[in-house]
């Protein structure tokens with residue numbers, strides 16, 4: 001599946017965003033190793049802090065459905081932003097945890113701007129699983 005098609009899936013996912021507070025909808029589409037797409041949207045909360053971003057919704061759904069960390073091919077992210085929508089710091093950390101460093105991250109907006117990057121480019125020098133339990137690594 002190419003970047004444009006995965007972005008279309010992210011646009012679909014965005015329509016399901018639960019955004020009573022920010023009114024800012026974000027969609028994500030995660031492509032697994034078998035070519036299946038896992039959709040995510042942001043889900044907000046009256047206490048604000050428990051809000052889950054679209055990217056993490058898609059990643060956590062896929063993990064909960066039995067897909068292995070590091071097995072994903074790409075993720076597309078979209079919002080109604082001026083330029084391509086860039087993942088927040090928390091989502092970057094979760095991407096580092098659950099995706100390969102060279103996994104493709106496709107950022108877009110509703111105007112059709114698209115920019116491609118990778119997990120490691122989004123969070124260089126990250127703290128990751130490799131920093132823990134050194135003797136077990």
Ligand SMILES: O=c1ccn([C@H]2C[C@H](O)[C@@H](CO)O2)c(=O)[nH]1
Nearest residue numbers: 022024026042053054086087088
């Ligand atoms: O990459 C991002 C950035 C923000 N949000 C959500 C969190 C919140 O619901 C709203 C405004 O920050 O957008 C995402 O889902 N993904």
